[in-house]
Amino acid sequence: MLIFELPPFAPFLIIAFIVLFTRGRVSSALMLMAPIWGAFNLWQINPQTVWQITLFELQLNPFRIDKLSLIFGYIFHLAAFFSIIYALHVRDRVQQISCLIYTAAALGAVFVGDLLSLFICWEFMALSSVFLIWSRRSQKSFFSGLRYIVYQFISGLLLLIGTLLYWHKNGSIEFSHIEFQGLGATLIFIAFGIKCAFPMLHTWLTDAYPEATPSGTVFLSALTTKVAVYALARSFAGSELLIYIGAIMTCFPIFYAVIENDLRRVLAYSLINQVGFMVVGIGIGTELALNGAVSHAFNDVLFKGLLFMSMGAVMHMTGRINGSDLGALYKTMPKTTVLCLIGAASISAFPLFNGFVSKSMVMTSVLNQEYYGIWLALLFASAGVFHHAGIKIPYFAFFGKDSGLRAEDPPLNMLIAMLIPAALCLAIGIYPNILYQFLPYSHDYSPYDQSHVLAQTQLLFFAALAFVWLNIKGIYPAELHSTNLDFDWFYRRLLPSLWSTLINKIFFVDRFVRQVVLNRLRLILLIIKRFHRPNGIFSNAQTISNMTLSIVIILACYLALSFI
Amino acid sequence: MKLRIKYIFTELKNMSCFVYLFSTICMILFALDFMLYRHGNHPLESIPGFYAFYGFIGCVLLVIIAKWLRAVLMRPENYYHKTESKIKVPYNNSEAENVDL
CATH class of the missing domain: 1.20.5 (Single alpha-helices involved in coiled-coils or other helix-helix interfaces)
Incomplete structure (x- = not known):
């Protein structure tokens, strides 16, 4: 029993430091200990604890705990636990250390009480997580990682500048509700928005997550965006702008997901779609909506982690992840298939699965606040998410045409890691109170009423019917090897080509100017040469008498001038 | 069997x-x-079969629009890779492309 309380990130950092000096099974065992120790420590901490440090005249608040941060703390520990089990077979020191530091930084971020400490955690998250992408050690992942880290640093810088401006204006850097006015607040909002994958700022996510290692993606999907959701819920709850941003986030990625071939990229798009539901909930800002957003974040960590793990298992066993290369894997990977189907049913919010009990809170609160247009958009997105994440992922990986691949189920540690969130998805779906008791605001909401269950089941079954019908008619787009243009085209294609055009123009002008100047110089040299060549005017040998004559002429001129 | x-x-x-x-x-x-019996907050909800039709039509539209989008957005797989492959990276383990290390 530990007598003293540690801040929640400390166990992970301490273990990360020890893992540096161990190897093999010892470091695996130590890594498994980190979330267990951390969870035990978090459970012991007095909920009213607040730590304060005064740095010069700044009141820093590196540790503050309340119900909102506590639920994120719990889910991060849980996510770290199953992700570490999933990665137990990985013997890569870089990944082991960076995933521990990454989790520590995310935990730090949800338990800080001031914006400056948040900024420090924010940067640590960016720095440590990029190694999970680079650990793939391929050309593609290297460049994706670079773009990822640039985005994260821009977000961090905006947060820092915003914090300074906010401090200047309000005289406080407390990390609590921020009035959405003034440049400082706007910059902080955009900084959170980048991490939250707002539309047009989202491409780092769909670019980098599918390029990370199979186990790295599980960590990435659980932490970064959820920290951003937490930050928005803490600071900008009730901002109407978020409702519209969130609605766009739910709708546009599903189109991309339908035509995307890389199944982990499909999941990355559907991650944006799910975060959109949370952002709408935060924008509505009522207690029911915030509870919905937070519980959906909790559930998303479970089912998205499960789906990323099942696709990671497919990739680990077959070496392929494109829908066009996979198919009919259920024959040899039955366990993975069942686990993936549970994740797919959960993300689609089938009754009795956990997505249903949290998404319905957001939907109900949108209806209660009479945002009918938004409600229709979310309903469309709900049907769409079932279409691409619920059907497309399992169908193209495990069913569909036979690819001839005969991969076995993945190693035991991966199966156990997938079993944990799968069991929780079902448990929370069946007994929602497991989750509801931890929610930050009090409410009495029951997702299971007859009309709601019937409505959701009809929506999903007819969405599935549409898939079946389109497939039989042959309208459903085939999986093709391709790259789909997204907003990243602007900085991966347009900007570089503009830049090279500009550089070419500069070179051209530069060469032209040099040419002209050189030509002039050559002309002058030619003239000089003409006078100095043999028998030229200046190269004749001069006799002394000529010299004397010239001097006499000069002196005579001088004399003549003196008379004037 | x-x-x-x-x-x-x-x-x-x-x-x-x-x-x-x-x-x-x-x-x-x-x-x-x-x-x-179904209670609803919105007049649309009381139309019989609203959710069924919305789910079906929504998904068909989703797929058809996505197919159109493909005409605009689709590029060859190595579209970005062409320029990037000229640059040397610190380490490039192409055999480890798809496996954990």
């Missing part, structure tokens, strides 16, 4: 059975709309 159970989804006969079963379930769900 084991083999037949294992490959249940591949046989064409099973598949058409599955499609019929599925369509029947959908029809039953649709019919339930007329039998069960």
Whole structure:
């Protein structure tokens, strides 16, 4: 029993430091200990604890705990636990250390009480997580990682500048509700928005997550965006702008997901779609909506982690992840298939699965606040998410045409890691109170009423019917090897080509100017040469008498001038 | 026997059975709309079969629009890779492309 309380990130950092000096099974065992120790420590901490440090005249608040941060703390520990089990077979020191530091930084971020400490955690998250992408050690992942880290640093810088401006204006850097006015607040909002994958700022996510290692993606999907959701819920709850941003986030990625071939990229798009539901909930800002957003974040960590793990298992066993290369894997990977189907049913919010009990809170609160247009958009997105994440992922990986691949189920540690969130998805779906008791605001909401269950089941079954019908008619787009243009085209294609055009123009002008100047110089040299060549005017040998004559002429001129 | 159970989804006969079963379930769900009482906050919700039609039409539109989008957005797989592959990276383990290390 530990007598003293540690801040929640400390166990992970301490273990990360020890893992540096161990190897093999010892470091695996130590890594498994980190979330267990951390969870035990978090459970012991007095909920009213607040730590304060005064740095010069700044009141820093590196540790503050309340119900909102506590639920994120719990889910991060849980996510770290199953992700570490999933990665137990990985013997890569870089990944082991960076995933521990990454989790520590995310935990730090949800338990800080001031914006400056948040900024420090924010940067640590960016720095440590990029190694999970680079650990793939391929050309593609290297460049994706670079773009990822640039985005994260821009977000961090905006947060820092915003914090300074906010401090200047309000005289406080407390990390609590921020009035959405003034440049400082706007910059902080955009900084959170980048991490939250707002539309047009989202491409780092769909670019980098599918390029990370199979186990790295599980960590990435659980932490970064959820920290951003937490930050928005803490600071900008009730901002109407978020409702519209969130609605766009739910709708546009599903189109991309339908035509995307890389199944982990499909999941990355559907991650944006799910975060959109949370952002709408935060924008509505009522207690029911915030509870919905937070519980959906909790559930998303479970089912998205499960789906990323099942696709990671497919990739680990077959070496392929494109829908066009996979198919009919259920024959040899039955366990993975069942686990993936549970994740797919959960993300689609089938009754009795956990997505249903949290998404319905957001939907109900949108209806209660009479945002009918938004409600229709979310309903469309709900049907769409079932279409691409619920059907497309399992169908193209495990069913569909036979690819001839005969991969076995993945190693035991991966199966156990997938079993944990799968069991929780079902448990929370069946007994929602497991989750509801931890929610930050009090409410009495029951997702299971007859009309709601019937409505959701009809929506999903007819969405599935549409898939079946389109497939039989042959309208459903085939999986093709391709790259789909997204907003990243602007900085991966347009900007570089503009830049090279500009550089070419500069070179051209530069060469032209040099040419002209050189030509002039050559002309002058030619003239000089003409006078100095043999028998030229200046190269004749001069006799002394000529010299004397010239001097006499000069002196005579001088004399003549003196008379004037 | 084991083999037949294992490959249940591949046989064409099973598949058409599955499609019929599925369509029947959908029809039953649709019919339930007329039998069960449903309260709603929005006038649209009280239209029988609203959710069913919305789900079906929404998804068909989704796929058709996505197909159109493909005409605009689709590029070859190595579209970005062409320029990037000229630059040297610190380490490039192409064999480890798809596996954990």
